[in-house]
Every structure is written in C-alpha cells, then in structure tokens.
Amino acid sequence: MAAEQEAVSNKRVILSNYVTGFPKESDMKITSGSIKLKVAEGSKDTVLLKNLYLSCDPYMRWRMSKLDRPSFVDSFHPGEPINGYGVAKVLDSTHPKYAKDDLVWGSTGWEEYSLVTAPQLLIKIQHTDVPLSYYTGILGMPGVTAYAGLYEVCSPKKGEYVYVSAASGAVGQLVGQFAKLAGCYVVGSAGSKEKMLDAVLLNMRLRGRIAVCGMISQYNLEKPEGVHNLEQLIGKRIRLEGFLAGDYYHLYPKFLELVIPAIREGKMVYVEDIAEGLENAPAALVGLFTGRNVGKQLVAVA
Amino acid sequence: MAAEQEAVSNKRVILSNYVTGFPKESDMKITSGSIKLKVAEGSKDTVLLKNLYLSCDPYMRWRMSKLDRPSFVDSFHPGEPINGYGVAKVLDSTHPKYAKDDLVWGSTGWEEYSLVTAPQLLIKIQHTDVPLSYYTGILGMPGVTAYAGLYEVCSPKKGEYVYVSAASGAVGQLVGQFAKLAGCYVVGSAGSKEKMLDAVLLNMRLRGRIAVCGMISQYNLEKPEGVHNLEQLIGKRIRLEGFLAGDYYHLYPKFLELVIPAIREGKMVYVEDIAEGLENAPAALVGLFTGRNVGKQLVAVA
Numbered sequence: 293m294a295a296e297q298e299a300v301s302n303k304r305v306i307l308s309n310y311v312t313g314f315p316k317e318s319d320m321k322i323t324s325g326s327i328k329l330k331v332a333e334g335s336k337d338t339v340l341l342k343n344l345y346l347s348c349d350p351y352m353r354w355r356m357s358k359l360d361r362p363s364f365v366d367s368f369h370p371g372e373p374i375n376g377y378g379v380a381k382v383l384d385s386t387h388p389k390y391a392k393d394d395l396v397w398g399s400t401g402w403e404e405y406s407l408v409t410a411p412q413l414l415i416k417i418q419h420t421d422v423p424l425s426y427y428t429g430i431l432g433m434p435g436v437t438a439y440a441g442l443y444e445v446c447s448p449k450k451g452e453y454v455y456v457s458a459a460s461g462a463v464g465q466l467v468g469q470f471a472k473l474a475g476c477y478v479v480g481s482a483g484s485k486e487k488m489l490d491a492v493l494l495n496m497r498l499r500g501r502i503a504v505c506g507m508i509s510q511y512n513l514e515k516p517e518g519v520h521n522l523e524q525l526i527g528k529r530i531r532l533e534g535f536l537a538g539d540y541y542h543l544y545p546k547f548l549e550l551v552i553p554a555i556r557e558g559k560m561v562y563v564e565d566i567a568e569g570l571e572n573a574p575a576a577l578v579g580l581f582t583g584r585n586v587g588k589q590l591v592a593v594a
Numbered sequence: 595m596a597a598e599q600e601a602v603s604n605k606r607v608i609l610s611n612y613v614t615g616f617p618k619e620s621d622m623k624i625t626s627g628s629i630k631l632k633v634a635e636g637s638k639d640t641v642l643l644k645n646l647y648l649s650c651d652p653y654m655r656w657r658m659s660k661l662d663r664p665s666f667v668d669s670f671h672p673g674e675p676i677n678g679y680g681v682a683k684v685l686d687s688t689h690p691k692y693a694k695d696d697l698v699w700g701s702t703g704w705e706e707y708s709l710v711t712a713p714q715l716l717i718k719i720q721h722t723d724v725p726l727s728y729y730t731g732i733l734g735m736p737g738v739t740a741y742a743g744l745y746e747v748c749s750p751k752k753g754e755y756v757y758v759s760a761a762s763g764a765v766g767q768l769v770g771q772f773a774k775l776a777g778c779y780v781v782g783s784a785g786s787k788e789k790m791l792d793a794v795l796l797n798m799r800l801r802g803r804i805a806v807c808g809m810i811s812q813y814n815l816e817k818p819e820g821v822h823n824l825e826q827l828i829g830k831r832i833r834l835e836g837f838l839a840g841d842y843y844h845l846y847p848k849f850l851e852l853v854i855p856a857i858r859e860g861k862m863v864y865v866e867d868i869a870e871g872l873e874n875a876p877a878a879l880v881g882l883f884t885g886r887n888v889g890k891q892l893v894a895v896a
Contacts, residue, residue, distance in 0.1 A: 533835075
C-alpha cells in the first residue's frame, strides 16, 4: 500500500532548554516533523501510536530540570519531544502483544504520532465504555497513586480521619473518594498558600500516616521551603512515607475491579480539565504549577 | 522504731522557672526539704525510694517548657522537683509488688528520697551483676529506644547500611551495636553542626527507613530549623517514622534476653558520663544540649 508509506506531518512539543524556577510556555516550542505511518520492516517489537490524550503531571517538572544526581526519572533532552503518560491507538505493531487498533495507555511522546520501541510500558485498555481520557487520570497513573497511597501506604480503618492536600488535583480528588469508600471522614484543602505540611503535622492524630507522592508547591523553588514541625512525628508516632505509583502496577487488575464499577454506577466521579490541541499543551503543563487547572489537566491531541 | 520516723533532710533539684532557649544551670536550684523514711500509715500502694542514679535525657527539655498544646509529656512545675528516669532502692512499701530492699528503675524525682504514689511506673531489677547505673541507659529507656527504633521500626536486613546520628549519645551508641548484631554495616556521626537530616535524606538508599526518637539539636530553638530535602522521600520511597520507647516496654523481657548476655560476654559495651552528687545534676542536664557529655549522662545521687 504505497499510500501508507508516504510520510505525514507530525506536530511535536519540544523542550527548548532546561528549566529553572517556574516553567514558562516559552521553555517549549511546537515543531513539525514527518513520520511514515508504518513500522519500518525489520524493526522488532516496535509499536506505532496515534496519540489521543496526553497527561500533564507535576512530576514532569523534575524532568524539565537538568538533574545532577540520580533520580527516579531522567531529564528530558532539550531539542527533543517531551514525553509522559498518554492514551493512544495502535496504528501498526511488530510486537506480538499489540495489534492494529488496540487502545493503550502508558509512556508516549508529546506529538501526534509516536514510534515506541519499549512497548512493555504500555497497558492495553480493556474497558472502553468509560471516557478514554480517564486513562490519563482516574484509570491511569494518578488513579493508582491515589489508590496505593491511601490503601497500601496508609491502610485506613473505618472511622478514621483522612486529610487530603491538593484535593482538587488529579490525585487528590480521588483520595477523598477512596477514603469515603473505606468509611473514613474526609477533610481536604486546595490552593492554600500556607506551609501545608507544617500545619498538617500540628493537626495530625496519634499514629497518623502521611503518604507523600509529590510536593508540587516545591518543584519550582531553587531551594525547597523548610518543614519545621517534624518534632511532631515523635510524640504522635507519625509515619511519613514516600511512594511511587510505579511500585503498585501489579495491583492494577484489582484496582480496576473496584474503580470501573464505581464509575459505571456513579459512585466515583472525576473532574477533568481538557486543553484542546497540541498547540495548547505547553500552557496546560505550565498551568499546573500556578494552580490554573481544576481537576485533572490533560491535552486532547486531535 | 522511733528512729525511722524521724525526718531526715532531703536534697532536691527544683525547676525555678519555665525555660525558653537553651536551659541554664540557674533555671534549676538545689533546695533541702525533709522526709520521714517510712510510708505514712494508711497510705495505700505507696513506695518510698532512696534514689541511687538519675538519668539526664534530652526529652526532659520539653518538660522544662510551658507546653501550650497537648504533648506526650507534661510540663514540670516551677517550684517542684524535676522528675525523670532513675534507679532506686525501696526503703518502704505498701504496694504488694514492691518490698523493702528491692531495686527498681523507672520514674522518680530529682531528690535523695522520693515518695512514689504511682509505683506501676517502676520496673523491678532482676539482674544485679551488671552496673546498676546501666538501668538509666543500656538497660533502661535509652536501651529500649535503640532496640525498638532499630529492630521494630526499621526492621533491618543483614547487609543493609545503618546510619546513626548522635552516635556517641545514650541511644546512638547502642543503635550501632544492635545494627552490628543484625549483620548490618554501620556509619555514625556525632556533634555535627550540619543540617543533619537534610544531608541524611540526600544519602539515603532506596526504601530506606528513618526512625525518629528525638531531635536534640532543635529543642532549644524558638522555631525549629527547616528540613528542606523531604522531596527525597518520594523517589527513594523513604519512610520517616516517629516512635516512643514507651510503646515497646512489653518487649522488655525479650530485650533483656538479648542484652544481658551480650553485656556479660563483652559483646556490647556502654559508655557512661557520671556526674557525682545532686549538686552537679543541673550542670549535667544542661550539658546534654551543648554536647558536653560523651556517652550516657547520668547523676550518681549518693
């Protein structure tokens, strides 16, 4: 099919330079490349994706910096497309696990089409009666973060009090709902200028657990703000624990068993903030750090 | 026995005033009262102690402040004797569990003789072939703190690395030895002026555990110093957990089974810094916070 092998244009979001301080739209630029919509003959285990939705996540800020010490993420490369979580359709595949027209979510590029040579980072989407965009949020990494942070790291008991910071964000809005499902009382806050963690420590109860998946207010500071009330940990026997969703993907089937029916039955709701078009992706990403979004920020590519 | 009912003098260390900032010797004063060396007839469950050793512990600094919010300890009362952990001999008792000449350790007053009306806080000493002063340290609260913090809170595995801050203190010198017994590699530091915890966070390994039993460098500050590197918790999945020895006294028999033979066989050693006489107790307590002591600071009363 000669037509399929003709190159088409491929709009991309490129990191212009390493970022210090708050990221600006001008730290990224939109460029146009070209791509053949077919995996080249002889390329093993390669998948060609048409990206449908791209996820704007706070951890991406770390990748925009030149990281000078080992971290759980790598820096983006200036001059190359940003990458992150997304939802995509398989256009072509030489990997036995993926076939044309499969829908997947996972690691992809900020561009119209991505050639993925590590498709083991893609999860096949089984349930398509829910909005596909949900796989960047409630059914994707933020969903697993909320689920694992609450149920696995904090092990809540019925009747306990759960406080959620950044409660209107991609993860926060889910923690509150999971806590309700567990029979807990929920208090949340969002967009506060207070030293959140210090205030939380003063108000924690005995043997409280704090799961830490991110510290969005700190990512753009040359030096993070100090936390002054850690003494509270001792007398109250508080546990403060960092975690990453990536350590809990083995629970994804169990997670879906809980969440898919809850969505279908309206027991869980999810607020999204969808920017239309790759052109608007840089503004959407930058907006995370000024708190412009209400709910999960994502980009609809098409 | 008429002689027994004559009052004898009872030297005491009184808190003069609530303390702010670094405690000074002049925040305490030595006074002399009098006491009859017999529990008054009709006093139920009361024990009269002759104090032998008094323990100087960093947490006592909290009790010298006027605490304006609930805490796991109460403030001392100006004008009254300080109290804390000590080793004592029972002179008289109306409590069925304690008899004359029993040796005990636990909560007592900073004075020559104490009338204790809550003797349930006293533990009877069974092993007297080791120095009695050890029951303020390796065989007392600091010992249980080191044991519980390492074995119960951190659950070390053979071959792991253990870092001990304040490694020359009452607790720190034991953590290193317990870690060795568990087959771990040990690194320690003491007396550093660096922002200890921030440096530790940068150097922690993946899935490291930090047990926090105290923050001696912070107790005298109007506002504790900030900890800036808590972001490290996330990528490294670090757990930071506060705990109190008091939650682990049910393990004391098991603890003794490990430690008593280790002392007898010379497998564990313990460095003490003993001030002689109640007159020197205020200086000994104050010295904790300037790092004057090497090893466990205590006071020999007699």
